[in-house]
Amino acid sequence: MRTEDRGTTPASAQLFDRPGGGENALLVQVDDGCLIMEDALRELRALTESAGARVVDETVHKRRNPDPRYYIGRGKVDELHQRLDDVGADLVIVNHALSPAQERNLEQALGCRVLDRVGLILDIFAQRARSHEGKLQVELAQLRHIASRLVRGWSHLERQSGGIGTRGPGETQLEMDRRMIQQRIKQLERRLARVSRQREQGRQARRKQELPVISVVGYTNAGKSTLFNRLTADGEGVHTADQLFATLDTTLRRRHLPGGERVIFSDTVGFIRELPPQLVAAFRSTLEEVTEADLLLHVVDAADPARQANMQEVDDVLDDIGAGELPVLCAYNKIDQLGIPARIDRDDQGQPRAVWLSAATGEGLDELLQASEELVGAARTRGVIELRPEQGRLRARFYQLGAVCGESATDAGGYRLEVDLPRRDLNRLYRKEGLDAALEPTPMRA
Numbered sequence: 382m383r384t385e386d387r388g389t390t391p392a393s394a395q396l397f398d399r400p401g402g403g404e405n406a407l408l409v410q411v412d413d414g415c416l417i418m419e420d421a422l423r424e425l426r427a428l429t430e431s432a433g434a435r436v437v438d439e440t441v442h443k444r445r446n447p448d449p450r451y452y453i454g455r456g457k458v459d460e461l462h463q464r465l466d467d468v469g470a471d472l473v474i475v476n477h478a479l480s481p482a483q484e485r486n487l488e489q490a491l492g493c494r495v496l497d498r499v500g501l502i503l504d505i506f507a508q509r510a511r512s513h514e515g516k517l518q519v520e521l522a523q524l525r526h527i528a529s530r531l532v533r534g535w536s537h538l539e540r541q542s543g544g545i546g547t548r549g550p551g552e553t554q555l556e557m558d559r560r561m562i563q564q565r566i567k568q569l570e571r572r573l574a575r576v577s578r579q580r581e582q583g584r585q586a587r588r589k590q591e592l593p594v595i596s597v598v599g600y601t602n603a604g605k606s607t608l609f610n611r612l613t614a615d616g617e618g619v620h621t622a623d624q625l626f627a628t629l630d631t632t633l634r635r636r637h638l639p640g641g642e643r644v645i646f647s648d649t650v651g652f653i654r655e656l657p658p659q660l661v662a663a664f665r666s667t668l669e670e671v672t673e674a675d676l677l678l679h680v681v682d683a684a685d686p687a688r689q690a691n692m693q694e695v696d697d698v699l700d701d702i703g704a705g706e707l708p709v710l711c712a713y714n715k716i717d718q719l720g721i722p723a724r725i726d727r728d729d730q731g732q733p734r735a736v737w738l739s740a741a742t743g744e745g746l747d748e749l750l751q752a753s754e755e756l757v758g759a760a761r762t763r764g765v766i767e768l769r770p771e772q773g774r775l776r777a778r779f780y781q782l783g784a785v786c787g788e789s790a791t792d793a794g795g796y797r798l799e800v801d802l803p804r805r806d807l808n809r810l811y812r813k814e815g816l817d818a819a820l821e822p823t824p825m826r827a
Contacts, residue, residue: 403434403470403471403472403493403494404433404434404435404471404472405434405435405437405468405469405470405471405472406429406434406435406436406437406470406472406473406474407437407438407439407440407461407464407465407468407470407472407473407474408422408425408426408429408436408438408439408440408474408476409439409440409442409453409461409473409474409475409476410422410425410439410440410441410442410476411441411442411443411444411447411452411453411475411476411477412441412442412443412444413444413445413446413447414445417687417690418441420686420687420690421476422439422441422476424653424654425439425474425476425498426439427602428498428501428502428505429474429501431505432501432504432505432508433508434472434474437468437469437470438464438468438470440460440461440464442454442457447477447483449483450482450483450486451483451486451487451490452475452477452479452480452483452487453475453487458487458490458491461473461491462490462491462492465491465492465493470493471493471494472493472494472495472496473487473491473493473494473495473496474495474496474497474501475487475495475496475497475498476498477497477498478497478498478499478655478657479495479497479499481529481530484497484530485530498655498657499526499655499657500526502653502656502657502660503519503522503523503526503657503660506519506522506660507519507520507523514573514576517569517572517573517576518573518660519660520569521566521569521570521573522657522660524562524565524566524569525566526657527562528559528562528563528566577669580669580670592635592643592644592645593642593644593645593675593676593757593761593803594644594645594646594647594670594673594674594675594676595644595645595646595647595674595675595676595677595678595753595757596646596647596649596670596671596674596676596677596678597609597612597646597647597648597649597678597680598649598652598671598677598678598679598680598695598699599651599652599679599680599681599695599712600651600652600653600681600682600691600692600694600695601651601652601653602651602682603651603680603681603682603685603691603714604680604682604714604715604740604741605648605649605651605680606648607714607740607741608678608680608712608714608738608740609632609634609646609648611740611743611746612634612636612646612746612749612750613634613635613636613646631647631648631649631650631670632647632648633645633646633647633670634646634648638750638753638754638757639747639750639751639754640754642754642757642758644753644757646678647670647671647674649668649670649671650668652694652695652698653694654690654691654694656698661698661701661702668702669702671699671702671704672702672703672704672707674704674707675707675708675757675761675803676707676708676709676710676753676756676757677699677704677707677708677709677710678710678712678749678753679692679695679709679710679711679712680712680714680740681711681712681713681714682714682715683713683714683715683716683718683719683737684715684718684719692711708756710733710734710735710736710749710752710753710756711734711735711736712735712736712738712749713735713736713737713738714738714739714740715739715740715741716737716738716739716744716745717739717741717742717744721737722737722744723736723737723738723739723744723745723748724736724737724745724748725737725748725751725752732755732756733751733752733755733756736748736749736752761801761802761803761804762800762801762802762803762804762807763800763801764799764800765797765798765799765800766779766797766798766800767791767795767796767797767798768795768796768797768798769793769795770793770794770795770796772795772796773796775810775814776796776798778810778814779798779800779802779810782802782806782810783802784800784801784802784806785798785799785800786799786800786801787799
């Protein structure tokens with residue numbers, strides 16, 4: 382884990398007066414009464430090991446409100462300073478988001494590199510990005526994070542002193558660094574905008590083929606990629622590993638459901654508590670694949686004691702990106718660790734709401750495909766919609782969605798459209814046009 386040297390960061394933007402990074406980490410968790418400490422520390426250990434560091438010690442600090450100067454109290458800072466020498470740690474990782482001033486103050490007081498939760502996750506993403514798009518997204522997130530931490534980067538030039546040859550440029554270099562970073566951010570945003578347009582073209586092509594999309598989502602390390610490989614076994618499986626954020630890049634694969642209908646499965650980046658906003662913004666085009674899905678397959682680690690909290694975190698992120706209203710099928714994974722059989726749970730209307738399975742052994746895969754087929758069919762709307770002559774714009778929007786199967790004229794000079802499209806697209810279109818979202822197309826005649 383080389384937090385002090387990133388190839389994606391402009392050379393002049395390095396924070397020269399910061400202590401060098403290390404591999405032996407001392408973990409700091411603040412107990413404010415909002416988290417279960419055992420679960421929080423377990424996740425922090427997993428994040429640290431995923432970044433390539435070694436945990437040599439950990440400490441929990443009870444504090445209701447964060448200290449504005451150090452986040453942790455001054456007494457705890459003195460204790461940490463002594464523990465660093467005792468355990469041989471050269472890196473402190475705080476499982477919370479620190480302000481630039483708090484991070485800088487802790488480094489000065491402890492004499493070693495300090496990394497907060499945001500910086501740790503960014504480091505992992507930087508290591509795992511493989512595709513060109515993924516690398517651009519991670520670099521953009523890193524630069525946005527670094528831009529707020531350039532203070533004191535050139536402390537040896539900040540102050541102008543008396544005497545010939547000793548007058549420095551003051552903060553001129555800092556301004557140059559900020560300008561370079563902003564220019565690079567704009568360049569990355571333009572590149573990612575082009576990628577986003579290409580993704581939209583791909584989505585339009587899939588709409589014209591009328592292929593439903595099932596997006597696999599879930600908390601990181603819940604088994605999403607393992608399940609995705611089981612569902613789309615074609616010799617080109619995505620990378621899997623027992624670590625957080627093993628895969629970052631979205632992967633699309635086609636397969637047939639038991640009834641013969643072709644669908645597209647989409648594997649996405651895993652979510653996590655307090656996912657850095659820089660990453661959510663940078664991965665916006667990737668996360669749009671989730672918002673365009675016909676069905677969300679929410680993979681849950683059924684053996685994780687914190688599964689309910691993790692499910693809530695995923696739901697919160699889905700709400701943030703505009704996917705909170707999409708149909709969801711929960712896939713409770715790792716039943717082989719619980720010793721329970723595979724099954725389908727249904728609601729009062731008989732619709733599948735959850736499947737219990739094991740991606741590792743394949744048990745419950747048939748039940749999952751059956752439930753997915755039922756929900757994908759229910760998530761689409763097929764029928765005839767009659768539009769008035771003045772609703773030409775609405776007619777054009779149906780064509781843009783690739784939803785029109787046939788068209789004829791009405792006696793009043795309007796349009797009679799035979800449509801087939803996801804229910805979410807129809808409801809979204811109705812809301813945008815100010816129409817009744819409950820308006821149902823009439824069934825097509827056989």
